[in-house]
Amino acid sequence: MQGFISNYLVEFGHLAVFTAFILSIVQAAAPWLAGRLETPALARSGIMASYIVLILMTIGGATLIHAFVISDFTVLYVASHSNVELPLLYKVTALWGGHEGSLFLWAWILSAFTTLLAIQGKRLFPKRLPVLLSVQALLLLGFLGLILFLSNPFERLLPGAVAGRDLNPLLQDPGMAFHPPMLYLGYVGFSIPFAFAMTAMLTRWETTLWIGLIRRWTLFAWTMLTIGIMLGGWWAYYELGWGGYWAWDPVENASFMPWLLGTALIHSITVQENRRMLQTWNLFLAISTFSLSLLGTFLVRSGVLSSVHAFAVDPGRGLYILMFMGTVLVVSFGLFLAKGRVDPQREAMSSSMSREMLFVMNNVLFSVLCVLVMLGTLYPLALEAINGAKITVGAPYFNAVLIPFFFLVILLMGVAPATPWRNVNLSRLWSRLGMPMGIGFIAAVIMFVWDSQAHWFAFVGTGLVAFVLAAMLVDFYRNARRRAKQNNDNIVSAWFYLVKRNRRYYGGMFVHLGILVIAIGMIGSGLFRQEQVVLMAKGDVIEIGGEKLRFDGVKQFKKDNYFALQGQFALLGTDIVLKPERRKYPVQEAPTTESGIHANWARDVYFVIGELVDGRYSVHAYVNPLVQWIWFGGFIIVFGIGWSLSQRIREKRA
Amino acid sequence: MIKKIQKRLLMIAMLGFSTAVFSSPVNEDPIERQMLDIAAKLRCTVCQNQPVSESHSGLAGDMRNLITEKLKQGNNEAEIMQFFVDRYGDYVLLEPPQSGNGTLLWVLPPLLLLFAMIAAVMMMKSRGKNQTSSPVATLSDADKERIRLAREIDAGESKNSKETQ
Amino acid sequence: MNKIWWAIVPVLVILFGLLGYGLTSNPKHIPSPLIGKPFPVIEGKDLNGNKVTLGVVNGKPTVVNVWASWCAACRLEHNVLIRGSRRYGDKISLVAINYKDELADAKAWLRQLGNPYLWSFHDLAGRAGLELGVYGVPETFFVNKQGIIVEKISAPLTDAQFSAGVALMSK
Numbered sequence: 003m004q005g006f007i008s009n010y011l012v013e014f015g016h017l018a019v020f021t022a023f024i025l026s027i028v029q030a031a032a033p034w035l036a037g038r039l040e041t042p043a044l045a046r047s048g049i050m051a052s053y054i055v056l057i058l059m060t061i062g063g064a065t066l067i068h069a070f071v072i073s074d075f076t077v078l079y080v081a082s083h084s085n086v087e088l089p090l091l092y093k094v095t096a097l098w099g100g101h102e103g104s105l106f107l108w109a110w111i112l113s114a115f116t117t118l119l120a121i122q123g124k125r126l127f128p129k130r131l132p133v134l135l136s137v138q139a140l141l142l143l144g145f146l147g148l149i150l151f152l153s154n155p156f157e158r159l160l161p162g163a164v165a166g167r168d169l170n171p172l173l174q175d176p177g178m179a180f181h182p183p184m185l186y187l188g189y190v191g192f193s194i195p196f197a198f199a200m201t202a203m204l205t206r207w208e209t210t211l212w213i214g215l216i217r218r219w220t221l222f223a224w225t226m227l228t229i230g231i232m233l234g235g236w237w238a239y240y241e242l243g244w245g246g247y248w249a250w251d252p253v254e255n256a257s258f259m260p261w262l263l264g265t266a267l268i269h270s271i272t273v274q275e276n277r278r279m280l281q282t283w284n285l286f287l288a289i290s291t292f293s294l295s296l297l298g299t300f301l302v303r304s305g306v307l308s309s310v311h312a313f314a315v316d317p318g319r320g321l322y323i324l325m326f327m328g329t330v331l332v333v334s335f336g337l338f339l340a341k342g343r344v345d346p347q348r349e350a351m352s353s354s355m356s357r358e359m360l361f362v363m364n365n366v367l368f369s370v371l372c373v374l375v376m377l378g379t380l381y382p383l384a385l386e387a388i389n390g391a392k393i394t395v396g397a398p399y400f401n402a403v404l405i406p407f408f409f410l411v412i413l414l415m416g417v418a419p420a421t422p423w424r425n426v427n428l429s430r431l432w433s434r435l436g437m438p439m440g441i442g443f444i445a446a447v448i449m450f451v452w453d454s455q456a457h458w459f460a461f462v463g464t465g466l467v468a469f470v471l472a473a474m475l476v477d478f479y480r481n482a483r484r485r486a487k488q489n490n491d492n493i494v495s496a497w498f499y500l501v502k503r504n505r506r507y508y509g510g511m512f513v514h515l516g517i518l519v520i521a522i523g524m525i526g527s528g529l530f531r532q533e534q535v536v537l538m539a540k541g542d543v544i545e546i547g548g549e550k551l552r553f554d555g556v557k558q559f560k561k562d563n564y565f566a567l568q569g570q571f572a573l574l575g576t577d578i579v580l581k582p583e584r585r586k587y588p589v590q591e592a593p594t595t596e597s598g599i600h601a602n603w604a605r606d607v608y609f610v611i612g613e614l615v616d617g618r619y620s621v622h623a624y625v626n627p628l629v630q631w632i633w634f635g636g637f638i639i640v641f642g643i644g645w646s647l648s649q650r651i652r653e654k655r656a
Numbered sequence: 657m658i659k660k661i662q663k664r665l666l667m668i669a670m671l672g673f674s675t676a677v678f679s680s681p682v683n684e685d686p687i688e689r690q691m692l693d694i695a696a697k698l699r700c701t702v703c704q705n706q707p708v709s710e711s712h713s714g715l716a717g718d719m720r721n722l723i724t725e726k727l728k729q730g731n732n733e734a735e736i737m738q739f740f741v742d743r744y745g746d747y748v749l750l751e752p753p754q755s756g757n758g759t760l761l762w763v764l765p766p767l768l769l770l771f772a773m774i775a776a777v778m779m780m781k782s783r784g785k786n787q788t789s790s791p792v793a794t795l796s797d798a799d800k801e802r803i804r805l806a807r808e809i810d811a812g813e814s815k816n817s818k819e820t821q
Numbered sequence: 822m823n824k825i826w827w828a829i830v831p832v833l834v835i836l837f838g839l840l841g842y843g844l845t846s847n848p849k850h851i852p853s854p855l856i857g858k859p860f861p862v863i864e865g866k867d868l869n870g871n872k873v874t875l876g877v878v879n880g881k882p883t884v885v886n887v888w889a890s891w892c893a894a895c896r897l898e899h900n901v902l903i904r905g906s907r908r909y910g911d912k913i914s915l916v917a918i919n920y921k922d923e924l925a926d927a928k929a930w931l932r933q934l935g936n937p938y939l940w941s942f943h944d945l946a947g948r949a950g951l952e953l954g955v956y957g958v959p960e961t962f963f964v965n966k967q968g969i970i971v972e973k974i975s976a977p978l979t980d981a982q983f984s985a986g987v988a989l990m991s992k
Contacts, residue, residue, distance in 0.1 A: 366769070370769050394752065396750030535689075
């Protein structure tokens, strides 16, 4: 019996996922059947179904992970993405190292979100829950269909392979190991606002009654997506060895589009909560954001766009995902056009210059940014379809066109928090922003004096960041002083009190602060990078960005599943040694680079070792100013969201 | 004594010699720099969406060698870029052309922003005209509940919570 | 609903049209701007060290095939070229560029699989390849008598493509 179970564990997992597929049909049909048969109790069966689906998906995932851990090469997916010598961590994460497993992870996470939604809904919105779960189940069905019928990770390879094909060496990195799950937590998390929007339109559920509920889901999904994107950049920076972290690659753009629209959604939810406006717009954003998550999945998984990220391409799967996405979009936007106005009343905009109008401008900017990223990503395809010509829309285009838009976003970040709702008194606004504007101007001038040769992005960017930081400090000071006066308290403890009490607002401010810190890092590393490519023999010294490094030769060794050639670069004046590597993974025959980095708050010294040319090694040396600020800003953002979400609200029944 | 001085001098000389070795760092070949600056604007045609300057592919290596060769022959950047465009088309340029096939890419962004802003402002304003009833009078139960919650959250805080939230 | 929302419909139609088109097109294919332009005259040596000149060969329409012994797809394509050279015989000149290959490997390859070419230009450094916008072997140029490139195929050639190319050259 023992032997029987372990021999057929993967089949068992397969069966579990197939059962989940059947149960999802039940879950999807439950509310409609309940209506037809006039047995309301039937609707509740969807709740139980969602729990069981999660358990079944977990069984399926566990059997796959088990197959990876024991290196069961009779499973095709394991044989093509793992190897006996692969470190244990990567054996587990290899689950999503390929096409089939990635889709499985997507579906698995979706089932987990659905269960969480069921738990929340049982308490807060039991009447609408079956419909919500039905929408989620339909989405899950789409993915399970793809997994079971077109890209099955449970497929056997008989007779089994002697050794695995190994995981793509580029993916054998902690950043890349956790990049996909984070990204998918974000993508899939946006299915919740989507399901709410669909349910609202289907059952005429006033948006006001649930907009507060999706705020937290949206924030969570957005945070996960942010972490996923940051991890991707971090991975590119440490692993790809070109000194950068973002290349405007189509695959990166695919994850950036839902991020942009998700950012718009978070802000417009705030407007609706405060001013009861933008209800229809919020429905539209909720649908669109999730649609872009699907589009992102489609672009990556179908191989429509050429990209450095080489994924398995299969037109059958591409066609399936396209049809699935098409169905979701036609149904959801069709429903939106037919029944998108679910709220009978709305409040009017009282003044052109008010916080709500600036929020609207925020939404305009993020939506336009999203459209522009899509334009740049799909333009080559459109051009080819129209006249057969092929062009490249590369990083220089996106940087030149989009960065000015991001400057406008930063500008809003400074002005909007100082502007009250409904109506603004311009002289009061001036009293709040006059000094920050002066500080911003001075900062821009200082930057110009320091390096007048720099790109204009440097002056404007520095000025804007300084302006917003100053505006934020003025705002903190103003609030804290008022509080301190009222309670005869000192300003610092008053501020801490406010931060503790009003977590939503200050959490949001911390997120803004994180964005500014990232902007500082990007201005530094994007515009002031120093770079040299030299040939070095043992004992040679290179001078770059005020640092001197001596090349002390190379070491060669074998570790885990690869061979490494490791350069030794001593940072003179310290006992630090940079150790860039070139690795060769014999199974996949692909070389990878590991950069040697010494990082501090001011700059990264970043070395990549290349080929041996006439007895000397080709060395690519960079000094990247302020890169660490980018990762640090990411932590501030996560902290800010956490702080915002930690505000306890007593949830109401709807 | 003399020997000691001699020894010292020798040491100083050696020290000087060794620092001389260390203090002349390897320099980047200026042609190499020029080459990389040009290569960074070209797309490696076999490795999707990667500049020639960063690609490890054989073709990118050939392209770098050719750029170096052409620079040594006295060709300037524009001529070299044109050489590749003539043979590989605009595809080889990472930055799309500002005329011809790339025009829309450069014209659309500002127009789109302008259009979206005007549309947003007009929609918000026109809504204001249609709506004359006082919103306060039509508070729904949900809103009352929300206001109650908001008050609960802001309890003990300043009256300006509207502005700080 | 406000009329402006109906703008969603054309946007979706265009999006799906594009993505559907994307599924059928090959993202790695680059159309050559050299079609319709004169074939550049490039001098060099063949595999035996004889001086040869790329361009119109013997005053006849010329097929220039780019191959290498390390290229697996070239092996698949080779029979098409052999059949093509038999069918069209003296009506065309079939020459080749041996792309970034060692002499010994290239010669052994031709000995083993047969040599349909008048000669193979030895392009060890890939310099001629760059001159012709070659980005991946095999590639094939069809050059008419006037020296104009009338067609370029950047994939393993099929019999049908060979015939179509020859027809274009003879126009």
